[in-house]
Amino acid sequence: GAVVSQHPSRVICKSGTSVKIECRSLDFQATTMFWYRQFPKKSLMLMATSNEGSKATYEQGVEKDKFLINHASLTLSTLTVTSAHPEDSSFYICSARPALTDLAKNIQYFGAGTRLSVL
Amino acid sequence: DAKTTQPPSMDCAEGRAANLPCNHSTISGNEYVYWYRQIHSQGPQYIIHGLKNNETNEMASLIITEDRKSSTLILPHATLRDTAVYYCIVSSNDYKLSFGAGTTVTVRA
Numbered sequence: 171g172a173v174v175s176q177h178p179s180r181v182i183c184k185s186g187t188s189v190k191i192e193c194r195s196l197d198f199q200a201t202t203m204f205w206y207r208q209f210p211k212k213s214l215m216l217m218a219t220s221n222e223g224s225k226a227t228y229e230q231g232v233e234k235d236k237f238l239i240n241h242a243s244l245t246l247s248t249l250t251v252t253s254a255h256p257e258d259s260s261f262y263i264c265s266a267r268p269a270l271t272d273l274a275k276n277i278q279y280f281g282a283g284t285r286l287s288v289l
Numbered sequence: 290d291a292k293t294t295q296p297p298s299m300d301c302a303e304g305r306a307a308n309l310p311c312n313h314s315t316i317s318g319n320e321y322v323y324w325y326r327q328i329h330s331q332g333p334q335y336i337i338h339g340l341k342n343n344e345t346n347e348m349a350s351l352i353i354t355e356d357r358k359s360s361t362l363i364l365p366h367a368t369l370r371d372t373a374v375y376y377c378i379v380s381s382n383d384y385k386l387s388f389g390a391g392t393t394v395t396v397r398a
Contacts (some may be wrong), residue, residue, distance in 0.1 A: 176332070202384055213376075214333065214388040263332045267384060275321060276380045280332030 173197055174266050176281025183254055184289055191249045191284045193264030199244035200266035204278060205237070208261040220247045244269065254288045261285050293377045298393040307364040309392055311377030314358040320381045322353060324362045326373040327391070333376065336362065367396045 173196040183189050193203060201222050206214040218239050220226045226239035236258075238250040247266075251258055262285075265278040294312040301307040313322065324336040337344055337351045339360070344351045350363040364371055376391040 172335075174332075204385075206388075213390055214327075216385060216387070219384065261330075265332070265386075275338065276323065276384055276386060277335055277338065278386060279335060283330070283332045285330075 172268065172279045174264065174279045174281040176264050176284055178284060179282060180285045180287075182287045182289065185255050186253055189251045189254055189286060191251075191262055191264070191286075193247045193249070193266070193281050195245045195266040195268075195279070198266070198279075199269040200247075201244065201269045202267040203241055203247040204265045204267070205239060205247075205249050206263045206265070208263060208283075214263060217249075251286065254286070256288045259286055259288045293379055293389055295375075295377050295389065295392045297390065298395070300395050300397055301364075301367050303369060303396050303398050304366055307367040307371065307394060307396070309362040309364075309375050309377075309394065310359065311362070312359045313377070313379045316357050316379050317381070320379050322351065322357075322360050323378045323380060323386065324349070324351065325376045325378065325386075325388075326371075327376070328370075328373040333388075336375075367394075369396050369398060372396045 175194045177192045203220045205217045208214045217232045218226045218228045220239045220241040222241045228234045241247040261283050263283040265280040267278050321338050321340050323338040325333040327333040337349050339351045353360045374391040374393050378386050
């Protein structure tokens with residue numbers, strides 16, 4: 171149980187185009203999903219917190235107009251990298267926090283990640 | 290959230306127990322200790338969490354000191370597939386996980 175599917179696993183795009191990444195919780199409902207970015211040999215950095223039915227909360231320094239997040243249902247969140255540039259090339263990872271999790275516990279289940287390469 | 294300190298790397302022999310230490314001296318009363326791991330080029334995987342009691346599941350055991358200022362993750366019989374970066378995270382109920390550098394564990398045959 172607790173499977174998070176992330177698609178695509180890898181995408182190569184031209185500079186200036188937009189890329190959409192999907193994150194789905196397959197066997198549980200998630201009121202909260204998270205988007206992280208990871209550069210080579212670095213740790214994960216939280217980009218934004220996505221709550222179903224409301225606007226995402228972005229971490230300091232993350233451009234909300236460039237990284238559009240939509241959390242339209244309890245099982246799906248999407249991240250759209252708009253007008254992608256080579257510096258946006260990175261490993262993007264989503265996670266989901268089950269809706270029925272004890273409020274005091276912060277267990278998140280992660281997708282396999284999306285490797286974005288912008289040419 | 291309280292910060293954690295972990296050794297940057299450690300080696301262990303296949304089939305032996307791997308003991309991964311973590312210091313979290315500024316942990317507060319409502320903060321849990323979580324362990325995740327990330328195998329190369331994959332998303333992190335939840336391992337175990339605890340508040341003050343020792344915990345065990347099918348993957349690992351978590352030993353938390355009585356003063357809660359440090360903990361140890363124990364992989365009872367390490368296999369080559371346990372080679373990964375292991376993250377010790379202290380988090381309250383703000384739903385965020387702050388990943389540090391973690392410990393790179395290499396299991397050798």
